[in-house]
Amino acid sequence: MMDWLQRLGHSSLGVFERLGRGNLFLLRVLAAVPSLVLRPRLVIAQLYSVGVLSMTLILISGLNVGMVLGLQGYNTLVDFGAEESLGQVVALSLVRELGPVVAALLFAGRAGSALTAEIGLMKATEQLSGMEMMAVDPVKRVIAPRFLAGIFSMPLLAAIFSAVGVLGGFFVGVGLLGVDSGAFWSQMQAKVDLQDDILNGVIKSLVFGWVAAWIAVYEGYDAVPTTEGVSRATTRTVVHTAFAVLGLDFILTALMFGND
């Protein structure tokens, strides 16, 4: 019994310790962000590896998710003779939920894990300590650009995901299933609100980008500098980001759309 309690205490202390270290680390990263104004090239290089390389995945998944939404939505709506509302169903579910959430999960798998592995390996091969020896702050030089690139690319990726998804729904709904094209767009435009839906979606994706980038760089920086440690850190990045994004999504949804 005492053993069990001790283990529980040990692991909860560990969780809080990690949380605390993560927050302190975030403060250090944020303090390093302003210095990037002088060196925007570092961020651009990271935008390439974080954003551009994720784009293919986002485009293909967005198209597929939109097409599936079109197909499934049509099958349900046609029973009520309301298949004209398909555009509304597809656009609202993409813009409000699926765009930010699925893009964030894909982002964690594609870019977050890569960030963690890269930073973790830099640590394992003592490149980070080497930088410190040369009086180069690795947080400023390595971590902050990646963090910023993550935050910046996430809303763009989510927007691309939603836009491509709407097009996918359009192809399936109008092209394959014969929903009227004018009704598809007009129902969508009548019900999707710029501020309530699109802006809130962008805010969501910003929050998710923040969390995903934070977890990715922190896990990399905090990884045990061995081969096994890096592999564990990479797994943790994906798992923790998924938890954090899905949990935060519920809270944000309740705050944004709960009271109407």
Add this chain to the structure above:
Amino acid sequence: MQKKNIEIWVGVFVAAGIAALVMLAMKVSNLAAFTSRDGYDVIAHFENIGGLKERAAVTVAGVRIGRVKSIVFDDKTYEAVVTMHIDAAQNRLPLDTSASILTAGLLGEQYVSLEPGGDEKFLKQGDQIKLTQSAIILEKMVGQFLFSKAAGEGKKDEGTAP
């Protein structure tokens, strides 16, 4: 050269993201419908607005010419005061126009339908539409129908009993 390629690709990425946002704003949401902001407000008192919501459509002859701007309850007359924002282009609505709250289809959204009258003067900013017809509450209709049906059957029974 390598660096230049990277920068071009980042440019493509950012442009695609912004284009997607613009597409969502213009094509998917109702931004385009909101561009004609200028217009004038008219108010109407309704006994019952049913399920009318803010931003519902205001139509004449089925064509949308404005939106419901606000709905408030007036505690002096115990009526709902609906403020409607009419597009500036539609400035030739007669003063004795009547307003009624209708439902699009059986289960659809409720909207305000304006019926032009014959007055020579036109509605302007702040005017009140005097002739209004409340929303039809389906439950009340069903209740009335059942009641009249029951009353009718009661009479029939009386007639045939002796």
